Amino acid sequence: MSRLVIYFLAVLARKYVKKIIIIPAFNEEANIGSVLASVKESCPDFDVLVINDGSTDKTLNIARSFAFARTIDLPINLGIGGAVQTGFLHSRRHGYGLAVQIDGDGQHKPSEVSKITAPILRDEADVVIGSRFMEKGSYKKAMFRRAGIRLFSWTNRILLGERITDSTSGFRSYNKKAIAVLSEDYPDDYPEPEAVFILKRKGLRIKEVPVEMATRAGGKSSISVLGSIYYMIKVFLAIFVLMLRKQE
């Protein structure tokens, strides 16, 4: 009987967990409006937090024109890592039990959010990554990027024993534990693959689910060829150093 009550309470607690969508945006005036519009449509039970990462265009004004969206206006450009971490800090301080990250560039579809939050609400994982590669979707990927992602995937499998097909995906959801970890420690630039390691080393459960993503609607991708070479080197260096540190 008491078991049943506990189970029921747990279900209730999960149902009423505070949920937030974190949207980092740097000069995304071309996309942020449509992202927010579809977030409102697809995820009405979420609080929405836009983090304007020192944009020089109209991103902030557009975000503020949506009454349901809250904004954090960073005084300087911190880069994607610093911006998203601001969202984690906010989520932790306000007791959110579920945070979803959606990029401000329109690549992640708000209609897919329920896929990556379901395992968290069922308490099957602490972190869920939306992957483009687990199923055949409509996503077209550049060859170089794909090779890089495959390399990360091998590294993950060898070093963590974890099969992660899309470790560069920023379409993720986190529970309270993961939010606490990442608000303390989140890389500054190209944070996604490294964050997988940070979370795994803390013993959190990571799960990947297949999602559909859009190819970019407007604007430019943030990653150039030279940038992606730096990306690879940076991530491998960070992972290498992380392995040298003591596991907690």
Add this chain to the structure above:
Amino acid sequence: MENVQVFRIQILAIIGSGLLIIFILELIRRKKLKEEFAVLWLTMGIVFLVISLFRKLLDKFSLLVGIGYPPAALFLILIMGLTVILIHFSVAISRLKEENKKLAQELGLLRKELEDK
């Protein structure tokens, strides 16, 4: 003739190192330089002053580490000193960057709290 030349460069080196030390001390006095950074520069100035005052030291040092041409040892010391200082800079910049990030995040969060009130 050779002795005069050596003497001349020795005087110049002593004056140069002396000026470096005075310059660093003056920067600290005017609060333009934090002690944290001054220590390394001062150490370098003192090392060069000592070497220029006692030229034999350089010969001994070269012999000790196996450098055939003593002036090359001078460059070695110089480059090593500069490398240490530059690494120190990188560490300091990284720390500043981290602190800067935290301040910006805190500022953004506080601004939102204010707006919400």
